[in-house]
Amino acid sequence: MKTKRVIGFIAIIFFTLSCTESYFNRYPIDSLTEGAFYSTKEELAFGLNDAYFSLRSAYTNYFSIGDLASDNAFNGKMNNSLDNISMNESNVVSSSGIVSSIWSGSYQVISRTNLILEKMQKVTLTDALKSKFEGESKFLRGLMYFNLVRIFGSVPLVLTDIKTTQEAFAIGQETVDNIYVQIIKDLTDAATLLPDQYTNNVDKGRATSLAAKTLLGKVYLTQKRYQDALDILEEVRITNIHRLLPNYFDVFDAAKPNNAEIIFAVQYARGFSPSMANPLQGRHFPNEQVGTKVYLKSGSGEYLMTTSLVRAFEISDRRLIYVDSLKSITNVPGYMYKFSKKYIDLGQTTITDSGSDLIILRYADILLMCAEAKAALNLPLEALPYITEVRTRAGLVTNASIAATKESMNLAIEQERRVEFFSEGHRWFDLLRTGRLQTVMNAHFAEGAKYLPEETGFGSTTVNSVADFELLFPIPQYQVQLNPDKLKQNPNY
Secondary structure, eight states: OEEEETTTTTEEEEEOOEEEETTOOOOOOOOOOOSSOOHHHHHHHHHHHHHHHHHHHHTTTTIIIIITTTEEEOOOOOGGGGHHHHHHOOOTTOOHHHHHHHHHHHHHHHHHHHHHHHHHHGGGHHHHHHHHHHHHHHHHHHHHHEOOOOOEESSOOOOOOOSSSHHHHHBOOOOHHHHHHHHHHHHHHHHSSSSSSOTTTTTTTTTOOOHHHHHHHHHHTTOOOOOHHHHHHHHHHTOOSSOOOOOOHHHTTTSSSSSEEEEEOOOOSSSOOOOEEEEEEEHHHHHSSOOOOOGGGGOSSSSSOOOHHHHHSSOOOGGGGGGEEOOOOSSSOEEEEEEEEEEOOOTSSSOOOOOOOOEEEHHHHHHHHHHHHHHHHOOHHHHHHHHHHHHHTTTTOOGGGSSSSEEEEHHHHHHHHHHTTTTOHHHHHHHHHTHHHHHHHHHHTTTTHHHHHHHHSOOOOOOOOGGGGGGOOOOOOOHHHHHHOOOOTTTTT
16 A cells, blocks of 8 residues: 655655565555545554554665774775765765665654654554554563664654654654653563563564563663663563573574574565565675685675774684675675675575674673663662673673773673674764763774774775764755755754
């Protein structure tokens, strides 16, 4: 079915996709108007499923912020992607396709959730279905606004279904504080309305109460509400529903989706036409055919691993199982690409078709966020068991001296998050949250003579920095031009 929506001050075409056992796996077989739709529980379910499906659009370029803008990844310039190059070198402009796709994709999800929250009021539903539709919609909306506020700062806070262009143009930017108030309200509601887990396969992958609480813990941590963060993250931890898998490899295995460590993930699937595959597999691989495996033949070289990230691993770290290397053929002779294999689907045979999911929240994050909160509360010794649990799974011994001071523990947690969550889009946001972003990134850029010649285009000696204004990214310029009275560009862009 197809219906036209207005979002982010522009008109977009709204495709609602129905579902099967894996609720993201079907395409529309009909064409209807909105007026004739959303009048039954099945139709509401279709709309909610499309909100989940739309997460793929919202996260298409999220890693360009989380990893590429950080010291964890670099863009191989053979792909000639100016957007990626500028992101990698801290020269982002308001016409960037990356920021545009994050903005439009996020508001696309928000549009769907607002529509469901409005339309469900006129449909007779059981209490269980009311809780399901409302809770899942509010979780997804809260997740999107959390991403938007961290990336852009003040953005439009749209909480109703926009039906006309006039309505869209009347909405201005909301303050960061008020956006966080709404995020917390949405996630608190979702935590109350949703179950802790799903036992039937048809619902696995949907938002749960524990996902809402985990995300809320990260929101509190970002706001420096450390005791609130610790309290709610401990609520999730002590349920024992989620846990570390014994083998780090299994966490990302496409054959083991939605496993016990994963709390929430964007779902992908192998074996569909049109493709439902995860594009992150190819974006992490070199963009020259240097390997023999089928999945190595479609790399774009957008998120290759920096030398500094590779050197951050201890030699015996079991997490290195997801790091590979291949020698360049057409670029610098003898140069070894280092790249992440976290999104490889070993079930692929003749075509590149990864069904690996994109993990947003997992149990290791809970442990390291608890450690971060403990350290911030000046309890570094109490943070030690959390970080030790993560390191033990990686086959590493933890030196108790890291708990000597709050500062030493903070640095240990920063290091552990870097190697635990590499290629998962956390690095920029972790450094931003802890106030260490400019210190770390400017040191990274200052070492350009050591790393950057081989990592920003095989010869470039560009040395840049992250200025104060670059802690936020530019609002897409076309959005500002459409509604200049209500939408103001972030400073210096």
